[in-house]
Amino acid sequence: MVLLKIIRKIKEKEKEMRLLILGLDNAGKTTILKKFMGEDTEDISPTLGFNIETIEHKDCKLNVWDVGGQKTIRSYWRNYYEQTDGLIWVVDSGDKLRLMDCKKELHNLLSQEKLAGASLMIFCNKQDMAGALTIEEISEVLEIEQIEKRHWNIQACSAITGEGLLDGVDWIVDDIKSRIFMHG
Amino acid sequence: MESDLTVEMVENFSPEDAKAMDKPAEMFYCKPSDNTYKIKFIRYKLRDYDSGITLADLEHPDIDEEQLLSDEIPDEERVINYKFGPDFLDLQTIGTQLEFAVGDKEVKDFLMIEKHYFKDRILKDYMFDFKFCIPNTVNTWEQIYDLPELTDEEKEEIIENPYEVKSDTFFFVQDKLVMHSRAIYDYSPFDV
Numbered sequence: 001m002v003l004l005k006i007i008r009k010i011k012e013k014e015k016e017m018r019l020l021i022l023g024l025d026n027a028g029k030t031t032i033l034k035k036f037m038g039e040d041t042e043d044i045s046p047t048l049g050f051n052i053e054t055i056e057h058k059d060c061k062l063n064v065w066d067v068g069g070q071k072t073i074r075s076y077w078r079n080y081y082e083q084t085d086g087l088i089w090v091v092d093s094g095d096k097l098r099l100m101d102c103k104k105e106l107h108n109l110l111s112q113e114k115l116a117g118a119s120l121m122i123f124c125n126k127q128d129m130a131g132a133l134t135i136e137e138i139s140e141v142l143e144i145e146q147i148e149k150r151h152w153n154i155q156a157c158s159a160i161t162g163e164g165l166l167d168g169v170d171w172i173v174d175d176i177k178s179r180i181f182m183h184g
Numbered sequence: 185m186e187s188d189l190t191v192e193m194v195e196n197f198s199p200e201d202a203k204a205m206d207k208p209a210e211m212f213y214c215k216p217s218d219n220t221y222k223i224k225f226i227r228y229k230l231r232d233y234d235s236g237i238t239l240a241d242l243e244h245p246d247i248d249e250e251q252l253l254s255d256e257i258p259d260e261e262r263v264i265n266y267k268f269g270p271d272f273l274d275l276q277t278i279g280t281q282l283e284f285a286v287g288d289k290e291v292k293d294f295l296m297i298e299k300h301y302f303k304d305r306i307l308k309d310y311m312f313d314f315k316f317c318i319p320n321t322v323n324t325w326e327q328i329y330d331l332p333e334l335t336d337e338e339k340e341e342i343i344e345n346p347y348e349v350k351s352d353t354f355f356f357v358q359d360k361l362v363m364h365s366r367a368i369y370d371y372s373p374f375d376v
Contacts, residue, residue, distance in 0.1 A: 037279075037326070038236055049286070049321030054312065056329040068321075079292075079316035 016061045017176060018083050020118075022109065023090035024102050025069040028125040031159035032090060033066045036169070041160065046070065050080070074105065081114035085180075086121065086172040091142070093124045093132035093156075103142045110147060119175040120152040121168050128158040151175050197361045199354075202297040203311070207304045208350035212262060213364045217253045221357055222287030224252055226322065233277040233328050239268075264367040265347070269374050273331075273339045281326040291317035291357055298353040302342055307332045307349070346370035 021029045030051055034041045037053055047068035055062045067073075067080055089106055092098075106122075109115060122144065124135045135156045139145065144154060153171050157164030197213045224247075230240040294314040300307040310327075317323060334342070342349060349369040355362050 037328075038233075049318050049323035051323070052314070052325040054325070054327040054329075056327070068318075073318055073321075076316070076318045082315070 016063070017085050017173070019062070019064045019086045019088055019172065020080055020084045021064065021066040021088045021090060022077060023069050024092065024095070024098055024105065025071070026095070027069060027090040027092045027102075028159045029066045029069060029090045032088075032123065032125065032157075032165060033064060035159050035162050035165060036064070048073065077109070078112065078114070081112055084115055084118045085176045086119045087115060088121045088123060088168070088172065090123045090125050091138055093126045093134075093138060094129045096133065099133075099138070099141050106142060110150065117150070117179075119172050119179065120147070120150055121172040122152065122154040123164070123168055124154065124156045125159055127156045127163070128161055151179070197354075198359055199295055199297060199356050202299075202352075202354045202356075202361075205299060205352065206306060208299075208301045209352050209364070209366060212259055212366065213354070214361045215255045216257065216262075217255050219253060219362050221289055221291050221317075221362055222249060222252060222285075223291070223317075223355065223363060224285045224287075225282065226285055227281075227283040229279075229281040229283075231279045231281075232275055233279045234275075239272070239278075240266075262366070264365065265370070266367060267370045267374070270339075270343045270371050273334060273342065273371055275331055277328060277330050279326050279328040281324060283322060283324045285322045286317040286319065288319050290319055293356075293358045295356045295359075296353060297356070298351060300349065300351045302338075302349050303345075343371045343373075346372045 021033060023029050025046060030044050030047050031041050033051060033053060034044065047066060048070070049068060051066045053062075053064045055064075065080055067077060087109070089109070091102055095102075110120070122138075122142070124133070124138050126132055133141075135154050139154055144152065153168070153175075155164050155168035155171070157168060159165070194213050225244045227244065228240070228242045229238060231238045291314075294317055296312045296314065297309075298311075299309040308329075308331075310329075312325070312327070314323075314325070347368040347370050349371070351365075351367045351369070353363075353365040353367075355364075
């Protein structure tokens with residue numbers, strides 16, 4: 001199970017780690033979270049508030065927050081920035097029409113002071129769907145090469161098949177660990 | 185201890201007081217009408233994390249605002265009874281999922297403190313900071329954790345003493361107590 005592998009990586013030094021999953025509505029944030037947790041990914045309805053998963057293992061704790069992405073509630077995202085160690089930004093790789101929206105929201109997020117320093121993993125979700133954009137195409141539109149002063153990475157994935165999820169989370173947890181180790 | 189508890193203490197019951205508690209409450213520290221944020225539990229799900237099997241899935245009855253905030257319900261009826269059976273004590277890792285709705289006000293600095301006791305001993309305690317709830321939303325929180333390790337003697341004692349396992353859950357909004365849930369647990373064998 002993905003989750004146990006993650007929690008085992010968090011050793012005494014960190015104790016608690018907090019990940020925040022954001023992205024436009026219908027990107028697949030909740031499906032990714034459910035897949036991590038070994039839960040049923042069918043019949044997921046749009047998230048209006050949040051879904052939180054807390055996993056305790058020995059003395060370590062991992063908190064993952066998935067906050068709804070609909071336009072009307074994006075203004076509330078800022079209430080969840082504090083103490084975020086890692087930001088997971090989810091992109092619907094098939095939603096070409098809203099990719100510019102997606103870019104705007106991502107860059108807006110990265111300019112937030114409270115998220116300064118948080119590691120960033122961009123998940124290009126729905127790769128299992130026909131016509132999905134590749135990570136190269138998405139990287140270019142989102143202009144991720146321009147992201148400065150932050151550790152970031154981009155990963156193709158499918159929340160339905162689970163492909164790419166573990167690699168992405170592995171990277172972000174390792175990155176957070178190395179930052180905490182260096183500065184802590 | 186309860187007899188020493190003055191009305192004023194209960195009125196000012198703080199997160200610090202909740203953290204310091206070392207035995208189950210014998211009364212409710214707030215009234216249903218103190219829930220001015222109209223926080224409403226919708227569903228409670230319990231699963232065995234190792235097998236993925238759902239052990240309990242309780243949907244709370246759909247009640248209207250008047251019923252939610254009514255102080256008319258006798259205290260005995262506000263205490264929740266759980267009957268889990270003896271096998272539950274052999275589980276290792278469980279996931280408890282809480283689904284709740286909030287009313288039309290923003291809920292800031294939303295904090296939960298929960299403690300489980302067997303007789304006057306603390307079995308487990310935890311705290312969770314929900315930070316903020318968006319008005320008129322439904323939210324979920326799942327917590328996955330290892331159950332406290334118990335010796336066979338302790339398990340036997342718990343099984344033989346139904347409803348001696350008790351829990352208190354306190355919900356604070358900006359350090360003010362808005363909800364207090366009390367539950368009691370029975371692990372004795374189910375009637376066949």
